[in-house]
Amino acid sequence: MNNFSLVFAIPSYIVIATVIFFGMFFPLSILSEFIFVEPFFIIHVTTDLAFSFGLILAISFMSAIVIPMNIYRIRILRKKTSRIGTSLIGAIIGASAGACSCGPIGFFIISTFGAGASLATAFLTNYEIPLRLISLGLLCVVYFTTTKSISTECRIR
């Protein structure tokens, strides 16, 4: 049995993964204005923004795999929490890259914190795609190091 199956053979980890996936995908898609619920529920992805939407989907999916695997690793192997921190940082980079533009979060941040915040949101918006790719890369690295760690530690034990 490989490490992926080892973790997700336990139903509670499937539940955690599902919650993380939907808990990230829906808020991120709403904040990035791919999903609208008012006046009607509608998913709207234009061709020019399709890649950005695909990256949100990929980040949510990877977070839903990586975070439960790390929780498993911590609980079973009593290891440190640093990889969850890295996964969350990856997810935050991906989330803030898209959410801080002309939507309500961007407006709130800029109108509250002024010019400095404006520079930060400009950076996050102008480099949205590269930042999301970095975020995805970070999650992939954490996935492989976690898989390796579970595999090694389980063999030793």
Place this chain on the structure above:
Amino acid sequence: MNRLIPVIISGIAIALIVGVGFTSYYAQIIEIQELRDKAIDMKKAERNILNLENASPILGSAEAQITIVEFGDYQCELCYSWFHNTRGTIIDNYVDTGKVNIVFVDLAFLGSDSPIAAQATHCANEQGKYWEYHSILYYKQEGIDNGWASKSMLKEYANELKLDSDQFASCIDSAKYAKNVQNSYNAAVKMKVSSTPTFYLFDHENGMVEKISGAQPLSVFVKTIDSML
């Protein structure tokens, strides 16, 4: 314990991002419900809600039954997306047929070039080319504060539209319309508009007001407009 700190900080940051987003979203829903209540008497609603003193000229017939008021920023990529994917069909099917007119209100907040770009459209308006200049900005948009909307580039666009370059340069250099753009921003904030693009659809015959937040697809606009006509 020290290793837990980044996890806790990261968790709080995610919760903050999601929390602020949803708080703003629900505030908007409450706001639209209040607006619907207020809009029973359209004249009253127009007086109280619709302050278009510093807005664009009207695009379309002044006698149209519905006015779409768009709050936008020239550096906003979602405004760009709406301009290129939805606006054209609305103009063909509703504005050109005299059913709807469009007004643009500057909510220039995204960067230091946003208010200058907004002022430039008002300078172009002095020479009767507001909407042509508005369109050229949405064709030229390339991001936020990365040079495409600098003063020198704005003057270039004026040349492309064959505007009187001296008059335009003098207008933009003197920041003649800075106050108007700021007033538009203040009016938008007063109306609780907190993102771009945001649209208010005012039905002058039935006194209905609908708010559409975001670059929503054409089908949402068609359904909303058709329900008013």
